[in-house]
Amino acid sequence: MPQIVGLLGERIRNLRKENNITIEEIAFKAEIDAQNLRKYELGKQEMKVGMLKRIATAFSITTSELLNFDILKENEE
Amino acid sequence: MPQIVGLLGERIRNLRKENNITIEEIAFKAEIDAQNLRKYELGKQEMKVGMLKRIATAFSITTSELLNFDILKENEE
DNA sequence: ATATAACAGGTTGTTTATAACCTTTTATTC
DNA sequence: GAATAAAAGGTTATAAACAACCTGTTATAT
Numbered sequence: 001m002p003q004i005v006g007l008l009g010e011r012i013r014n015l016r017k018e019n020n021i022t023i024e025e026i027a028f029k030a031e032i033d034a035q036n037l038r039k040y041e042l043g044k045q046e047m048k049v050g051m052l053k054r055i056a057t058a059f060s061i062t063t064s065e066l067l068n069f070d071i072l073k074e075n076e077e
Numbered sequence: 078m079p080q081i082v083g084l085l086g087e088r089i090r091n092l093r094k095e096n097n098i099t100i101e102e103i104a105f106k107a108e109i110d111a112q113n114l115r116k117y118e119l120g121k122q123e124m125k126v127g128m129l130k131r132i133a134t135a136f137s138i139t140t141s142e143l144l145n146f147d148i149l150k151e152n153e154e
Numbered sequence: 155a156t157a158t159a160a161c162a163g164g165t166t167g168t169t170t171a172t173a174a175c176c177t178t179t180t181a182t183t184c
Numbered sequence: 185g186a187a188t189a190a191a192a193g194g195t196t197a198t199a200a201a202c203a204a205c206c207t208g209t210t211a212t213a214t
Binding site for chain 4: 099100101115119121125
Binding site for chain 2: 171174
């Protein structure tokens with residue numbers, strides 16, 4: 001599982017906690033399955049970009065902002 | 078196919094043209110299949126976020142920058 | 155201590171991404 | 185016009201995303 005999957009999961013969970021909402025609630029807003037959203041947060045399932053967009057929209061942010069944790073690494077392995 | 082797939086495809090193609098490289102070349106750098114990259118550019122296949130990261134890295138940018146075309150829409154249908 | 159809410163772990167059928175193959179078409183170079 | 189490069193269109197076996205189901209665990213409220 002690519003590293004970015006876990007980092008994105010943490011980002012989504014942090015956003016959710018900051019907004020004081022449950023997995024069920026944000027999954028409903030994003031019109032996605034709550035069980036899958038849980039797996040995304042835990043880094044246990046990789047999502048497609050369509051899902052990325054829906055989750056970002058549910059948080060009222062862009063996909064770019066949702067991925068703002070991403071950085072360029074020197075000397076990529 | 079979600080709208081963002083087509084927009085992302087255009088973004089990738091524009092980046093590639095700006096850098097004056099072929100589909101084969103950037104696919105090699107990203108360590109992905111050239112045929113699949115072509116489909117992404119044409120908006121004919123939806124990619125996972127792991128692929129997004131690899132493509133962004135191949136262009137020496139972050140995934141956030143790769144998705145900077147994304148905007149928040151008012152009154153989402 | 156009990157009940158409920160929220161979260162976590164696991165599974166399954168269907169659809170689709172991925173790696174990889176091939177042929178055809180278009181663009182570029184000479 | 186011919187040869188080559190680049191792009192486009194199509195296909196397939198395998199793995200995994202997705203929707204959805206279920207049971208178990210932890211946190212919270214009373």
